[in-house]
Amino acid sequence: METLAERRVAVIIEDDTDIRHLLETVLEQAGFEVVATSNGLDGIAAVREHKPLVTTLDVSMPGIDGFEVAKRIRVFSPTYLVMLTARNEEIDLLQGLDSGADDYVTKPFRPRELRARIEAMLRRPRAHGAVAPEAAAVHAAVSPVAEAHGAGDPGALGAHRALGAHVDGGRAIEAGGASVADSANATDAEWLRHNGLQLNFSSRIVTLEEVEVDLTRSEFELLAALLESGRRVRNKQDLALLLRGEAYLTSGFVSETDKRAVEVHLTNLRRKLGDSAQSPRFIETVRGVGYRLSAARA
Known part of the structure; x- marks a missing residue:
């Protein structure tokens, strides 16, 4: 059977003709076969028919908007989904991520930045812990047109640790269908523990007081990073680069939207853990700096 890869x-x-043509050029030069649509219903039909590896989605369109389109796509497709929008308020970002988007890019965007974000997504594992091979091909097929549009944009990308998860509707589930019961024989070294919270890298299971917690991929990766770092503070730029697959870059362009995305993910993570920002059991906010693990409790 032919795979997405x-x-x-x-x-x-995308309903804007100029932006649609620009996206076609960037993606075609990056080695993709491109199917372009101008409204949500046609876009959903195209995703269903062509089973794309990557889908770019405008938010403000006639008929059904991009948030609803994303929800409908997530019912049947694991395509990497990038939302493109002029909206940059936190509520819009939250709605986009909750709709199932893998990334959220505000307009006007730089084509090279968009391509870099797609490269980073393609390095994120889709199944059985294997890192998707598409990133190298996309990086090798750099578009001259995209370069001309994005001159001066940072293009170097770092490696990202493969955590090994299936993605279904934007949600992280255990590789190979693992469950809490299936992981009973996991070695102790595979678990990170803190104040009744446990995280297992290989099975991508998180439990709180032995009850499994359902996290998205981004929430899982943020929690794993904080558990690994302990009391060392992780700033928003650092965490944003991690989510983009650039965890080992010493520097990189991080927009205010990227930082707000981290805040949104951590707000959702705290809610799922029943944690309080005012009296944290798991995650502390270090005002003006970032986040760290709370102190261990006896």
Whole structure:
């Protein structure tokens, strides 16, 4: 059976003609077969028919908006989904991520930055802990047109640790269908523990007082980073680079939208853990700096 990786199809859902043509050029020069649509219903049909590896999605479109389109796509497709929008308020960002988007890019955007974000997504594992091979191909097929549009944009990308998860509707689930019961024989070294919270890298299971907690991929990666770091503070730029697959870069462009995305993910993570920012059991906010693990409790 032909896989998403083998097809290398990208679907564009964008009602602005100029932006749609620019996206077509960038993605075609990056080695994708591109299917372009101008509204949500046609876009959903194209994703269903062509099973794309990557889908770009405008938020403000006639008919159903991008948030609703994303929800409908997530019912049947694991495509990497990038929302493109002029909206940059936190409520819009939250709604986009909750709709199932893998990334959220505000307009006007730089084509090279968009391509870099897609490269980073393609390095994120989709199944059985294997890192997707598409990133090298996309990076090698740099578009001259995209370069011209994005001159001066940082393009170097770092490696990202493969955590090994299936993604279904934007949600992280255990590789190979693992469950808490299945992980009973896991070695103690595979678990990170803190104040009744446990995280297992290989099975991507998180439990709180032995009850499994359902996290998205981004929430899992943020929690894993904080558990690994202990009381060392992780700033928002550092965490944003981690989510973009650039955890080992010493520097990189991080927008205010990226930082707000980290805040949104951590707010959702705290809510799922029943944690309080005012009296944290798990995650402390270090005002003006970032986040760290709370103190251990006896």
